[in-house]
Amino acid sequence: EAQVTQNPRYLITVTGKKLTVTCSQNMNHEYMSWYRQDPGLGLRQIYYSMNVEVTDKGDVPEGYKVSRKEKRNFPLILESPSPNQTSLYFCASSFSPWLAGYNEQFFGPGTRLTVL
Amino acid sequence: GENVEQHPSTLSVQEGDSAVIKCTYSDSASNYFPWYKQELGKRPQLIIDIRSNVGEKKDQRIAVTLNKTAKHFSLHITETQPEDSAVYFCAASSVLGDSSYKLIFGSGTRLLVRP
Numbered sequence: 173e174a175q176v177t178q179n180p181r182y183l184i185t186v187t188g189k190k191l192t193v194t195c196s197q198n199m200n201h202e203y204m205s206w207y208r209q210d211p212g213l214g215l216r217q218i219y220y221s222m223n224v225e226v227t228d229k230g231d232v233p234e235g236y237k238v239s240r241k242e243k244r245n246f247p248l249i250l251e252s253p254s255p256n257q258t259s260l261y262f263c264a265s266s267f268s269p270w271l272a273g274y275n276e277q278f279f280g281p282g283t284r285l286t287v288l
Numbered sequence: 289g290e291n292v293e294q295h296p297s298t299l300s301v302q303e304g305d306s307a308v309i310k311c312t313y314s315d316s317a318s319n320y321f322p323w324y325k326q327e328l329g330k331r332p333q334l335i336i337d338i339r340s341n342v343g344e345k346k347d348q349r350i351a352v353t354l355n356k357t358a359k360h361f362s363l364h365i366t367e368t369q370p371e372d373s374a375v376y377f378c379a380a381s382s383v384l385g386d387s388s389y390k391l392i393f394g395s396g397t398r399l400l401v402r403p
Contacts, residue, residue: 203389205391207393212297212395212396213395214294214377214393214394214395214396215332215377215379215393216393217390217391217392220389220390222389230390231289231390231392262331262332269320269381269389276322276334276337277322277334277391279331279332279333280331281331282331
């Protein structure tokens with residue numbers, strides 16, 4: 173089954189304790205992205221990756237890191253989480269937008285993170 | 289950079305009525321405008337999209353219109369049903385050079401269809 177998976181789905185942690193949220197897709201997509209969803213703010217892009225070893229900042233990258241060592245995986249790293257990073261996080265993937273200028277993004281199930 | 293504004297933030301309609309959600313964007317280079325539906329507790333899913341070389345697109349009860357001159361696009365849902373109740377997000381994207389592609393989302397519209 174074609175899908176985007178994220179783990180964990182729920183996480184409660186404390187300020188300053190490093191954490192990683194994993195994202196994996198099995199559709200051979202070049203493009204992957206992380207978003208955070210907060211009430212009244214919609215979906216805001218954190219980081220994106222055009223392909224392996226190619227990453228770039230989105231609109232709210234502060235406090236986050238990413239890596240893209242393999243095509244299928246795009247982990248989100250919070251080196252020192254803070255309460256303002258409490259949010260619902262979505263990973264998404266698509267075929268390269270360069271091929272057609274537009275491509276449907278498929279979202280993972282979301283990770284609800286609470287930082288105390 | 290691109291900015292997408294979406295209105296209204298909440299919309300309540302009677303079953304069978306139509307619903308219209310409007311979005312404006314700021315970057316004239318934007319060329320792709322998808323709409324996503326997010327049911328409660330679920331992930332966003334694409335329901336319809338439109339490209340900048342098209343003015344209108346329909347898919348059964350939903351349609352999207354695009355006015356490039358005014359930089360706004362709208363989602364129209366006819367004959368609404370309770371299962372249409374969800375949060376709807378518009379988005380705009382542009383392909384820039386060879387190193388940038390962003391999908392900017394609106395803040396969302398919570399649609400409630402009353403039986």
